[in-house]
Amino acid sequence: MNIAVCVKPVPDPKSYDKITINPETKLLERNKIPMVINPTDKHAIEAAIQLKELYGGKVILISMAPPGAKEVLKDGLAMGVDEAYLLSDRFFAGADTFVTAKTLATGLKKIENFDLVFAGSESADGGTSHVPSQLGEMLGIPHLNHVMALVMEDGILKIKTKIENGYMDYEGRLPMVLGVVREINTPRYIPLMGVIQAQGKPFTVWGLNDLQLDPAVVGLAGSPTKPGSLHTPPLGRKVEMLDGELEKVAEKIIVVLHSAGLLS
């Protein structure tokens, strides 16, 4: 079974509270935050590797990102992915989800026809959860997002997708694009041997010309949505600290509850 996994390098979500907006330039200040593989994408890699272990075949990883993403993507190779493809070109910058899906689809078609394409259901930074569905549309194959369980029986995929307070059951056939949620599995730890082996695995970088794409249809230029200004949500309140013995503090809290019309 030939499987592709779409991966996005993102600034480490643990540090999002350090992100600020420069008041002069109105641009994001996120320089000191290390890049990591989007956490949900690790579950996608794990799902792909598990299927390869069951059915054989090959797992490749594909990403559209700046050239610096190469080191981050090697974590995927170290987990057990066979090859990596990085789609990287200055013309790709500023892509919205529509154009990201289109560029990834172009890259995937150039490699080969895959039986399954996995992705994390959403990225930690943008968090739109659009790409898996949009990628399926661009590839012209069926797709499901928020997949929380997956088995194959007699060539039929049995899929459970997450919904509010529950799930849906689906059946489908290959090929398919699946966006996975974290409930699907526990990503394996990266073994030291994997890190060493990752250095020798094939790593291809393709730009605009390799994909034979028109600059007008990629990146910001090709994106139907355009970003406007950035702002931080107004969250501040003026705090009054309740000091003293815990008994007194508890009584003050009860006063607050009473004055809000509660506890009556």
Add this chain to the structure above:
Amino acid sequence: MEKQHGEVWIITEQAKGRLNEVSFELLGKARELAAKDGLPVSAVVMGSGIDFGNELIAYGADRVFLIDDPRLALYQNDNYAVVLENLIRKYSPAIVLFSASYCGSELSATVAAKLETGLAAHCVDLYFNEQAEFVQVVPAFGGRVLGDILCPHTRPQIASVKPGMFKKPEKESEPHGVIMEESAAVLDHYESPLKALRVVQEQPVGLPLEEAEIVLAGGWGVGSAEVWQSLEELGRELNGAVGCTRPALDEGWTKGEHTLIGVSGKTVRPKVYIGFGVSGATHHVVGMKDSGVVININNNPEETVFQVSDYGVVADVKDLLPVLLKKIRKAKEDRQ
């Protein structure tokens, strides 16, 4: 830029034979947007054996498109997207609003790709700016940053909104909408490679977070499953609901993901919010910032959560909880 023209549409969502609240929340926002330029508002209902036309008209829809077909009995992204694409191409609305539920996110992304148009996810605000452009405000980096999204050239402009983000409107005093039955015949030429078998949804026990007048939120600082039980006990005592942050959820102390408050969970606006051992990470705060009174208890006086609180207590949760529980029980007895 010229003023907006064309309709504002909302795509409704159902569960267990009823419209979800988010359908009305979207309708309220659509009415607000449309009122400025006198644009009509239409609601789309898809399903089998459905009849929500008058209910939607009562809440302000000028037109309700009913697409009643056995093939739409269960939500399935491809069938629903094919039908919606067809309907949108037929009527060319200017704006289409979806719920950003699990299914709504998937459906909106699919429809936007088919129509080759822009989509803004999980919008926290939608408005027309002074240039009459449709501004879609979306969160990024777990809500740390809000960004404006415009969709200048392609139509419709599609946005998704999480349930609970906007308020449900009042009923119209003089409802005036019309119901239009549309067909799903486009599915005659489409054979789905997928098969949705069943939907399993269980209503969680206890008061839903969104409906509680008092919300207690537990964070990592609660410290243990035992202390969490005291928090749940306090919740019952106050007739409130207990929510959590991501770290507390990951610790396995909570009643589950449906109690998560924040960007990837619920948005709450109770009369009183009390946080126990909550750090104040933005992705949680955006889900509770519109609460009435905010009280936070944390053992670290420097914790950022105090910057978003009306009242702060520097204490260990495990020390304060039993005292608070005792005092509240006493206060309730004194009232009787």
